Amino acid sequence: MEFDTKTPPYLTSDKLSFAYISARDRWPVIVTQAVDDLYRSVSECQDPEKQEEGKKIIEELSRLKYELQHDRQLTPIRDDGGADVAIYNRELEQLGTPSWFNIPWLFCECYLYRRLNTSFSLSKHWKTYDVFYRQKIKTFRSSRPAVIELAARYKDLVTQIEQDKFKAGTGSEHEEAEKILFFEMCEICLWGNATDLSLLTSLTYEDIQKLQGSEARKASEKNILVNDLGATYEVLKKAKDEGRKERRVDIVLDNAGFELYVDLILAGYLLSSGLATLVVLHPKSIPWFVSDVLPTDFAALLSALADPRRFYETPSEEDKLQNNTPSPLADKDVTDLGFLFQEWARMHAEGQLIMRPNTFWTHPGSYWRLPSTEKDLYEDLKTSEVVIFKGDLNYRKLTGDAAWDPATPFTEAIGPLGPGSGVNVLALRTCKADVVVGLKPGLDEEILATEGGGGDSGARKWAWSGKWAVVSFSNGK
Ligand code: F6P
Numbered sequence: 001m002e003f004d005t006k007t008p009p010y011l012t013s014d015k016l017s018f019a020y021i022s023a024r025d026r027w028p029v030i031v032t033q034a035v036d037d038l039y040r041s042v043s044e045c046q047d048p049e050k051q052e053e054g055k056k057i058i059e060e061l062s063r064l065k066y067e068l069q070h071d072r073q074l075t076p077i078r079d080d081g082g083a084d085v086a087i088y089n090r091e092l093e094q095l096g097t098p099s100w101f102n103i104p105w106l107f108c109e110c111y112l113y114r115r116l117n118t119s120f121s122l123s124k125h126w127k128t129y130d131v132f133y134r135q136k137i138k139t140f141r142s143s144r145p146a147v148i149e150l151a152a153r154y155k156d157l158v159t160q161i162e163q164d165k166f167k168a169g170t171g172s173e174h175e176e177a178e179k180i181l182f183f184e185m186c187e188i189c190l191w192g193n194a195t196d197l198s199l200l201t202s203l204t205y206e207d208i209q210k211l212q213g214s215e216a217r218k219a220s221e222k223n224i225l226v227n228d229l230g231a232t233y234e235v236l237k238k239a240k241d242e243g244r245k246e247r248r249v250d251i252v253l254d255n256a257g258f259e260l261y262v263d264l265i266l267a268g269y270l271l272s273s274g275l276a277t278l279v280v281l282h283p284k285s286i287p288w289f290v291s292d293v294l295p296t297d298f299a300a301l302l303s304a305l306a307d308p309r310r311f312y313e314t315p316s317e318e319d320k321l322q323n324n325t326p327s328p329l330a331d332k333d334v335t336d337l338g339f340l341f342q343e344w345a346r347m348h349a350e351g352q353l354i355m356r357p358n359t360f361w362t363h364p365g366s367y368w369r370l371p372s373t374e375k376d377l378y379e380d381l382k383t384s385e386v387v388i389f390k391g392d393l394n395y396r397k398l399t400g401d402a403a404w405d406p407a408t409p410f411t412e413a414i415g416p417l418g419p420g421s422g423v424n425v426l427a428l429r430t431c432k433a434d435v436v437v438g439l440k441p442g443l444d445e446e447i448l449a450t451e452g453g454g455g456d457s458g459a460r461k462w463a464w465s466g467k468w469a470v471v472s473f474s475n476g477k
């Protein structure tokens with residue numbers, strides 16, 4: 001806490017912020033869905049001991065929901081051997097052990113997922129059970145049209161890049177194309193974040209599919225309120241032109257399924273185009289904010305692509321219940337998806353595309369603490385050309401989830417990770433929470449005045465829906 005910004009954080013007690021709405025409306029639904037999932041697994045389970053233990057976990061989750069809805073004090077995280085237990089509990093004590101509706105939003109929401117996790121980690125049979133896995137995989141299946149569209153686009157693109165390498169005299173034209181594609185890949189990667197599952201409590205699958213297609217992406221360009229991709233591209237281009245041997249890009253991942261898929265599209269593009277020679281992916285270590293990537297989600301994605309027919313054509317539980325037979329994939333779709341699998345599996349096997357988990361990403365605090373409390377990780381990130389932070393939660397952590405004036409420069413709002421930090425930070429974020437910085441003066445007021453923007457209610461409603469985005473870069477070198 002000593003390293004955090006002094007700008008006040010958003011609180012769950014603030015009825016005008018999304019913090020309050022999240023705590024009141026969304027978290028109980030998320031815990032209920034977790035209970036439903038576990039209930040299903042428990043009833044399918046054959047081992048009586050495991051079944052009993054599963055029932056006990058269901059009780060614990062139900063108690064957690066009760067405490068939340070009745071605004072009880074947060075209790076210390078039980079010791080499950082995790083090194084972060086002391087970090088959570090020390091902070092809880094420093095906050096004066098507050099209740100659910102009177103606490104900094106960021107801490108409380110992280111606590112919710114860490115607390116959920118202890119029920120599993122303290123068990124014998126359910127230690128590594130991912131209570132959100134079903135939801136993640138189901139949403140990925142439902143994003144099939146966009147997955148196929150992008151696979152075809154990616155295959156054409158990479159094939160063309162390979163052919164171009166052997167053509168002479170493409171010079172500035174080639175560079176222009178590279179830059180345009182860099183923008184396109186980053187924007188695909190950005191909007192892939194509009195579909196996280198924690199917001200699914202209010203979006204239908206049809207809404208999600210609309211968010212994913214290329215038409216939707218083009219139409220959404222005007223909704224990117226800050227776009228620093230030009231400056232980011234220059235950094236990568238310069239490193240490439242200097243001929244440095246290792247040029248690394250890091251992606252601090254957000255959600256699994258479709259978002260991870262588009263992250264890999266970007267990673268693959270960076271490696272194929274030579275804008276990077278190494279991409280390091282940073283997943284979470286425990287089930288987190290419903291949809292965040294665990295290392296197992298990466299494996300599940302690759303295995304879906306390895307055999308797309310099995311993945312997309314085998315009826316799911318829901319299909320069976322509704323007597324649905326998924327439509328077969330066209331041969332071309334299977335070839336395109338297979339191409340992706342081969343590319344990414346090769347990059348992974350050759351060590352150009354790697355995963356590097358770190359429990360820091362599931363700590364409760366903001367990234368203002370990173371340089372002081374996580375020296376090894378900090379030094380590691382400094383060696384990267386650009387560290388891309390995906391999604392809303394990463395943005396909240398970068399900015400301390402604080403109530404900044406929206407015209408505050410991004411470089412100021414990220415504090416110790418800003419200029420001089422040695423870390424080049426790029427945030428690709430669709431807005432799903434109140435905090436927003438780096439806007440032109442007056443822009444917040446303009447959007448507030450649009451329909452559903454929040455008007456003069458005092459609530460920045462426009463920033464909650466995932467409809468608007470910010471792409472902010474800070475040069476830390
Ligand atoms: O605003 C809803 C919310 O759950 C926030 O609590 C959180 O920051 C975000 O969505 C998660 O979104 P993302 O997956 O983009 O980090």
Ligand code: MG
Nearest residue numbers: 254255289292
């Ligand atoms: Mg997420």
